[in-house]
Every structure is written in C-alpha cells, then in structure tokens.
Amino acid sequence: MGNIRDIKTRIDSIRNTRQITNAMKMVASAKLRKAQKGIINARPYADNINRMLATIKFKTKETHQKIFIQPKSDAKTALVVVTADRGLCGSFNSFVIKAAIQYMNDHPKTDLFCIGKKGFDIFKKKDVKMIKSYTGLFNEMNFNVSIEIANDLKQHFFMNKYDHIEVIYNEFKNIMQQNVIHKQVLPIPDVEELEGVSLLDFLYEPDEDEVIEELTNKYINVEIWRILLESSAAEQAARMTAMDNATDNATDLIESLTLNYNMVRQAAITNEIIEIASGAEAQNQ
Amino acid sequence: MEKLKLKIIQPQKIFLELEVDDVIIPGRDGDFGVFYGHTPFISVIRPGVLEIYNNNELTKYALHDGYVTVENNLITILCEVIESADQIDKSRAELALERAEKRIKSNQSDIDFRRAENALKRAVARITIS
Numbered sequence: 001m002g003n004i005r006d007i008k009t010r011i012d013s014i015r016n017t018r019q020i021t022n023a024m025k026m027v028a029s030a031k032l033r034k035a036q037k038g039i040i041n042a043r044p045y046a047d048n049i050n051r052m053l054a055t056i057k058f059k060t061k062e063t064h065q066k067i068f069i070q071p072k073s074d075a076k077t078a079l080v081v082v083t084a085d086r087g088l089c090g091s092f093n094s095f096v097i098k099a100a101i102q103y104m105n106d107h108p109k110t111d112l113f114c115i116g117k118k119g120f121d122i123f124k125k126k127d128v129k130m131i132k133s134y135t136g137l138f139n140e141m142n143f144n145v146s147i148e149i150a151n152d153l154k155q156h157f158f159m160n161k162y163d164h165i166e167v168i169y170n171e172f173k174n175i176m177q178q179n180v181i182h183k184q185v186l187p188i189p190d191v192e193e194l195e196g197v198s199l200l201d202f203l204y205e206p207d208e209d210e211v212i213e214e215l216t217n218k219y220i221n222v223e224i225w226r227i228l229l230e231s232s233a234a235e236q237a238a239r240m241t242a243m244d245n246a247t248d249n250a251t252d253l254i255e256s257l258t259l260n261y262n263m264v265r266q267a268a269i270t271n272e273i274i275e276i277a278s279g280a281e282a283q284n285q
Numbered sequence: 286m287e288k289l290k291l292k293i294i295q296p297q298k299i300f301l302e303l304e305v306d307d308v309i310i311p312g313r314d315g316d317f318g319v320f321y322g323h324t325p326f327i328s329v330i331r332p333g334v335l336e337i338y339n340n341n342e343l344t345k346y347a348l349h350d351g352y353v354t355v356e357n358n359l360i361t362i363l364c365e366v367i368e369s370a371d372q373i374d375k376s377r378a379e380l381a382l383e384r385a386e387k388r389i390k391s392n393q394s395d396i397d398f399r400r401a402e403n404a405l406k407r408a409v410a411r412i413t414i415s
Binding site for chain 2: 215225
C-alpha cells in the first residue's frame with residue numbers, strides 16, 4: 001500500500017511527465033506536417049530529373065559514364081546511414097543502426113558516412129571507418145545542407161574511392177509505419193519500367209556528356225534532399241507515436257495510483273475512526 | 286501567335302508556371318531563344334539572365350544553374366536557385382562581383398577557377414536585372 005505522501009509525490013511527478021510527453025507529441029506533429037509538405041514539394045523536381053535520366057540512359061545503350069555502370073559484387077562501398085539527432089522516437093534509430101551493422105558485416109569493404117547524432121554516437125565507439133559525419137542538421141532543414149553532403153559523396157565517388165554509394169534510412173510510409181530502406185544512390189540503379197520515358201530525339205547542348213554531368217549533379221542533390229525529408233518525416237511520426245503511447249501509459253499509471261492513494265487514505269481514516277470510537281467506548285465503561 | 290508553356294521547378298517548390306510568347310535562356314554555350322515549335326532539346330544552363338516575353342511584356346530573372354528541356358512546346362527549367370529583381374540585394378551583388386574579379390585576376394594556382402568564374406557570372410546576372 002505504501003506511504004500516503006510517497007504516492008502523492010509519484011502521482012505529481014507522473015503528471016509532469018505526461019505533460020512533457022504530450023507537448024512533445026504536439027511539437028512532433030507540427031514538424032511532421034512541415035516535413036510532409038517538403039516531400040510533396042520536392043516531387044515534381046525529382047520526378048523530372050529521374051525521367052530525364054531514364055530517357056538518356058534508354059537512348060545511350062553503350063556508355064562509358066561511371067554513373068550508369070553497375071558495381072561488381074566485391075566493390076568498395078560508401079554507406080550513408082541516416083539516423084535522427086535526438087532519441088525518444090521508439091525504434092527509429094536502432095532499426096537503422098542494426099541494418100547498417102548487418103550490412104557492414106556482410107560487406108567488409110565498407111566505409112561509413114553518418115548523418116544524425118544518434119548514429120554518430122554509436123559508430124564512433126565501434127571499429128568502423130567513418131569518413132564523415134553530419135550532426136544537428138535536422139533542426140533547420142534547408143536545401144544547402146543536402147548540397148553539402150551530396151558534394152562530399154560526389155567527390156569520393158568520382159575520384160574512384162568507391163564503386164557505389166548506398167543509403168540506409170527510414171522511409172515515411174504513414175504515421176503508424178516507418179520502413180527501413182536500403183537504396184543505391186550511385187551508380188544510378190537500373191529502372192525496369194520505362195513509363196514516362198520520352199522517345200523524342202533530343203538535341204543535347206553543349207553535348208551529351210555535359211548534360212549527363214549536370215543531370216547527375218542535380219540528381220544527387222535532390223536525392224539526398226528527399227532522403228533527409230523522408231527520414232525527418234519518419235522520425236517525427238515515430239516520435240509522435242512513441243509520445244502518444246507514453247502519454248497513454250502515464251494516464252493509466254496515474255489512474256491506478258490515484259485508486260491506490262484513495263484506498264490508503266480511506267484505510268487511514270477508518271483507522272482513525274476506530275481509534276476514536278474505541279477511545280470513547282473505553283471512557284463510557 | 287501560339288503560346289508556349291513554361292514551367293520553372295525548384296527542389297522546394299514550383300517557382301513559376303505560365304504561358305509565354307518566347308523565352309531567352311542563358312545556355313552554357315551562349316544565350317538562345319525558344320519560340321513556338323522549337324525542336325526537342327536539352328541544354329545545360331550557365332549563371333545568367335532569363336528573359337520571358339509575354340504580350341510584349343518582359344520579365345527578367347537571375348538564373349543560377351540547372352538545365353532546360355524543350356519538348357512539345359513545353360519548356361521545363363529545373364534549377365536550384367532563381368531570383369526575381371525584387372529579391373536581389375544590389376549592393377551585395379556588387380561586392381560579390383568585386384570579390385570574384387579580384388579572385389580571378391589574382392591568378393593564383395590554388396583558386397578554383399571555375400567556381401570564381403561562376404560567382405562572377407552570378408553577380409553580373411544579379412546586377413543586370415536589379
């Protein structure tokens with residue numbers, strides 16, 4: 001049963017916690033809306049680039065371009081792991097980190113690029129080669145951040161340090177569901193469907209190589225941007241769900257503790273009445 | 286005169302979508318005009334001035350990068366940065382111009398020449414339209 005004052009303190013502290021988790025849920029849902037809007041806004045741009053790349057690739061069967069040549073099985077990999085900067089978002093970070101560790105075990109020739117503080121904290125303690133890390137960028141999301149990351153990746157890729165660049169991140173499916181996605185960014189993956197490919201004979205200016213170079217540039221920038229937005233939306237959704245559960249649990253706890261509190265209080269009162277009554281009885285005799 | 290459709294898309298939003306008479310685009314190898322019935326075409330853009338003519342009215346934008354496709358009388362410009370005249374701070378652009386000129390003239394081997402040149406072009410484009 002416990003001490004009546006102890007129970008009261010516990011109820012108060014759980015009530016405070018509930019207030020915080022509830023506020024965090026609200027903040028996450030506001031941020032989620034923003035990230036979702038970003039995803040939708042980035043779609044026309046990304047779709048257009050993908051379509052143009054598919055068109056060019058379709059027309060140039062024979063190519064010397066590195067971005068179109070698929071890697072061999074024992075290739076050198078740059079793995080980009082996207083986690084959040086903060087915790088309190090359920091299994092969001094741990095699933096991505098687990099997937100990354102699994103991948104690195106299977107592919108020993110892998111170097112790491114780490115986006116997000118949570119992943120960085122884990123991997124800096126591990127025996128892995130971390131080339132670069134980016135932390136604290138989810139607070140103020142803007143396109144320049146993705147350009148910076150994309151430039152680093154491009155540089156490494158085109159200097160032949162790596163044969164392919166893979167990304168592991170959380171995809172925003174819906175508020176209840178986030179999927180861990182493993183995706184090859186470079187070279188540009190083979191697309192099966194040729195839907196939307198333009199069959200017109202395009203003239204290239206200045207020439208095909210320069211057009212491909214510019215398209216690739218833009219493609220990586222927007223691909224990284226899209227991944228950051230997806231991950232950010234998924235993080236906020238995960239946090240919303242986690243904080244919603246925490247708030248519910250706090251409510252349940254408060255309920256049962258209040259019941260307990262009332263019982264203890266009732267018992268104390270009954271005790272007191274018995275004492276008074278038996279005292280009075282003793283005097284009457 | 287038949288109209289062309291023009292779409293300018295940025296990663297964050299669709300910047301502009303309208304019908305126009307013709308457009309002058311700063312291509313990497315020089316400016317070119319696109320009129321109705323232009324052949325299918327894809328070109329890389331250099332930092333410069335984009336001119337849009339519609340009903341004898343001219344609107345100018347500073348266009349910094351990207352590429353343009355023309356197909357079936359639809360012009361699509363994909364760019365990361367584009368600015369209209371009222372978004373530009375002229376004094377800042379003039380400073381940038383000075384800086385870029387100095388950098389190119391200094392002729393040191395350690396400067397990224399292409400980057401300096403692009404900065405110069407951007408500044409010129411900004412000053413032209415503001």
